[in-house]
Amino acid sequence: MFEFLRYDGTKRIRGSIYLSAGMAALAAMVIWVYPSFSDSFDGDDLLEAYPPQLIQVFDVETMASIEGFLAFELYVFGWVILLGLYMAYSAAGVIADDVDRGRMDTLLAMPVSRPRLLAEKFAALAVPIVLVNVLVPPVILVSIRLIDESIALADLAAIHLFAIPYLFACAGIGLLCSVAFDRTGVAQRVALGGTFALFLVESLLEGTQYEAVGAIAPMRYFDPNEILLESVYDPVGAAVLIGMTLVLVGASTVWFVRKDV
Amino acid sequence: MAAIELDGLTKDYGDVLANDDLTFEVETGEIFGYLGPNGAGKTTTIRTLLGFISPTGGSARVLGHDITDRSALIEAKRRIGYLSDEPGFDEDATGTEILDLHAAVKGGERRDELIELFEPPLDRPVRDYSRGNVQKLGLVTTFMHDPDLVVLDEPTSGLDPLLQQRFAEFLREEKRNGVTVFFSSHVLSEVRRLCDRVGIIREGRLATIEPIDALLERTGKSVRIHADESIPLDALDVAGVHDLETAGRNGETTDAFTECTFTFTGDINTLLGRLGEYTLLDLSIEEAPLEDVFLQFYGER
Numbered sequence: 001m002f003e004f005l006r007y008d009g010t011k012r013i014r015g016s017i018y019l020s021a022g023m024a025a026l027a028a029m030v031i032w033v034y035p036s037f038s039d040s041f042d043g044d045d046l047l048e049a050y051p052p053q054l055i056q057v058f059d060v061e062t063m064a065s066i067e068g069f070l071a072f073e074l075y076v077f078g079w080v081i082l083l084g085l086y087m088a089y090s091a092a093g094v095i096a097d098d099v100d101r102g103r104m105d106t107l108l109a110m111p112v113s114r115p116r117l118l119a120e121k122f123a124a125l126a127v128p129i130v131l132v133n134v135l136v137p138p139v140i141l142v143s144i145r146l147i148d149e150s151i152a153l154a155d156l157a158a159i160h161l162f163a164i165p166y167l168f169a170c171a172g173i174g175l176l177c178s179v180a181f182d183r184t185g186v187a188q189r190v191a192l193g194g195t196f197a198l199f200l201v202e203s204l205l206e207g208t209q210y211e212a213v214g215a216i217a218p219m220r221y222f223d224p225n226e227i228l229l230e231s232v233y234d235p236v237g238a239a240v241l242i243g244m245t246l247v248l249v250g251a252s253t254v255w256f257v258r259k260d261v
Numbered sequence: 262m263a264a265i266e267l268d269g270l271t272k273d274y275g276d277v278l279a280n281d282d283l284t285f286e287v288e289t290g291e292i293f294g295y296l297g298p299n300g301a302g303k304t305t306t307i308r309t310l311l312g313f314i315s316p317t318g319g320s321a322r323v324l325g326h327d328i329t330d331r332s333a334l335i336e337a338k339r340r341i342g343y344l345s346d347e348p349g350f351d352e353d354a355t356g357t358e359i360l361d362l363h364a365a366v367k368g369g370e371r372r373d374e375l376i377e378l379f380e381p382p383l384d385r386p387v388r389d390y391s392r393g394n395v396q397k398l399g400l401v402t403t404f405m406h407d408p409d410l411v412v413l414d415e416p417t418s419g420l421d422p423l424l425q426q427r428f429a430e431f432l433r434e435e436k437r438n439g440v441t442v443f444f445s446s447h448v449l450s451e452v453r454r455l456c457d458r459v460g461i462i463r464e465g466r467l468a469t470i471e472p473i474d475a476l477l478e479r480t481g482k483s484v485r486i487h488a489d490e491s492i493p494l495d496a497l498d499v500a501g502v503h504d505l506e507t508a509g510r511n512g513e514t515t516d517a518f519t520e521c522t523f524t525f526t527g528d529i530n531t532l533l534g535r536l537g538e539y540t541l542l543d544l545s546i547e548e549a550p551l552e553d554v555f556l557q558f559y560g561e562r
Contacts, residue, residue: 003365011353102349106402108313109343110366111335257331260314 004107004117008124016128019086020135023078027136030073031143034066057203059225066149067228070140075224079163084170084218085195087129091174092191094121095256096184104261115253122175122249129167133160152231159227162234165241166222170195172248173218179256218244262325264289264410264441265310269319272305272465279305281465282319287443292436294456294473295445302465303445304346307414311343324410339367342408346415346445348399356383356390356398360405368406375401378431379424392419400428404435411435413444417451429454449548453477480549481526486536487543491517496535501527524549 047055047063054060058076062068095118098104107117137160144151174191181187202217214220221237221244265287272280279302287293297303308314310323312334321328326337350359360372360383376383381397382390390398396419403411417425432442432455446452452459453473460470469476481501486492494516497505502525507518525532529546536544 003362006365007358007362011351098349101352102345102347103351104349105308105311105313105343105345106349106399109311109338109341109345110363111338112366113331113335258315 002120004112004120005123008121009127012124012127013131016131017135019128020132023083023132024136024139026078027074027140028143030070030078031066031140031147031149034069034149035147037069038064056206057200059203059223061225061229065229066144066151067155068225070151071224071228074140075159075163075228079159080166080219080222080224081196081199083132083163083167084199085192087125087167087171088174088177088191088195089188090128091122091125091171092177092187093184094118094125094175095178095252096181096187097178099182099261100184108261114257118175118179118253118256119249122171122252125168125171129164129171133163133167136160151228155228155231158231158233159224162222162227162238165238165245166218168245169218169221169241169248172245172252173198175252176248176255179252179259182261262289263287263322265293265321265323265443267306267310267319267321270306270309270316270321271318272302272309272314273317278465280309280316283462283465283467284319285460285467285470287441289441290436290439291457292432292442292455293444294452294459295443295462296447296452296459297445297462297468299447301462303462304414305465306462307343307412307443307445311338311341311412339406340409342403342406342411344396344399344403344411344413344416346418348395348402350387350395350398352388353386355386356381359387359398360401363402363405370405371407372401372405375404378427393421393424396420397424408440410441410443413442415446416444417446417448425451449480453548477548479526481524482529483522483545483547483549484525484532485522485543485545485547486520486541488519489540489542491519492521492536492539493517496539497521497523499527499531499535501525501532 041063047060050060058072060068060072060076063072095104098107108114137156141151141153141156173195174187177187177191177194181190198217199219202214202219205211205214218241221234221240223234223237226232226234263286267283267285270280270283271278281302283306295303295306305314309316310321310328312328312331315329323334324337324340326333328334354362360369360376363369364372379397379400381401382394387395387398396416400416403413417428420428429451436442442455444455456473458470458472459476461468461476481503491510494507502523505521505523507521509515509517510519525546
């Protein structure tokens, strides 16, 4: 058991460390510019100059505190969008890439069921998802101390904890694309497009009569502003994300079991 | 019990009928050659038997397990080795890492012995492998868990002649140990060297299934004659001469020749008896290429 999880997981470690380094660099840079940013503007002066559509799309609440600044510049942009898209993209290769490159025959010739193969390969995505959320927070914490600001440790821990089910849900979208399309390039493009479309649907429809449509987007259930500004944690949202992930993995499994590879 | 049984196995892609009502058996302990031109449906049959694609009609059993019963097929795969026509391995992994994965999943009691025999480069990533090296690694993964049935799709493609020879000896030894081999090929010399029986598939249908000796008899030889004198065409009026092409000296006559080629399915002694009266510069009698066999079998029909 778990041979494929171990194999794929091990293979993902190196890339996940590079990914974490990249996200840590982004975090350090955002935190580094914060003092000069907050000195140049009083309160939310700058925010008022932004087009309201942009503020809505990126769910910007305030930039007058380090928490608000981080919530937008780092978490909405870096975690919700960048990492969400990256996980969808990564997961889109999980099955399609092996089919595309003729490796699936070699794998399926072994005594392994398709549901097990798919589940183990998907579970191996825990490596980047967990590593980036474990390795980056200390860098954020130290960076904030270096600019003489502070952030509630519990909030920082919570945002990275709740990011995990969110990123798994995004990966689930990619996984479904991965079984739906045999060509990796197509699967990855659809996964990227689909995930970004969900982000737009969720943020643009907010406050309209179609707001309910946004309920299908994982982004609805992970709100960095809420966690960092109000210390409100949403376990129900996390449960919805876990449920969403299970549904996506389940649908992918049914599809993969039935399809000709 | 037959190692492989196909009963009306059909795969219809809508626009292409890749396998059309295939029914045959591969006996336990035999080496069965599955032949056919490119696109005939050989790989489709193999991939259906292993459950990669689902049949649209009929049924099949491997080692007694129904191929449409997913858990039964997984059980069967513990005792099956498979080498695809284009073995695909993780390009970033080294040979050792790939063999470790295979050993962990299905066992690898014969790994060391096979590495010694086929000598795949183990420390380099697969990305840097030549086609032949990928094939060597594939052969190790196919046999490392000591399977009872091996399914090989073009097993010697990419192997140099020395390794082809080594592989042939190895396969014969496996047969002596009771292993059943089902393999597809283009190469008649390989089929002839190894197979007990052959099945020929054309446009998805089984054209013939017979012992290799019977096939070879029908296949005939490719004969080339270069004579020092003009030989009258009548000399070749022997049963079994097909596709005769001749050339005369300075293009002089049409009822005599100095050079000729033809396919011969008759008695070689009769032919040599006829040619004995003439002075020849060269004479070659070779096995006909498989393509010619196909042409001979179906081309004119």
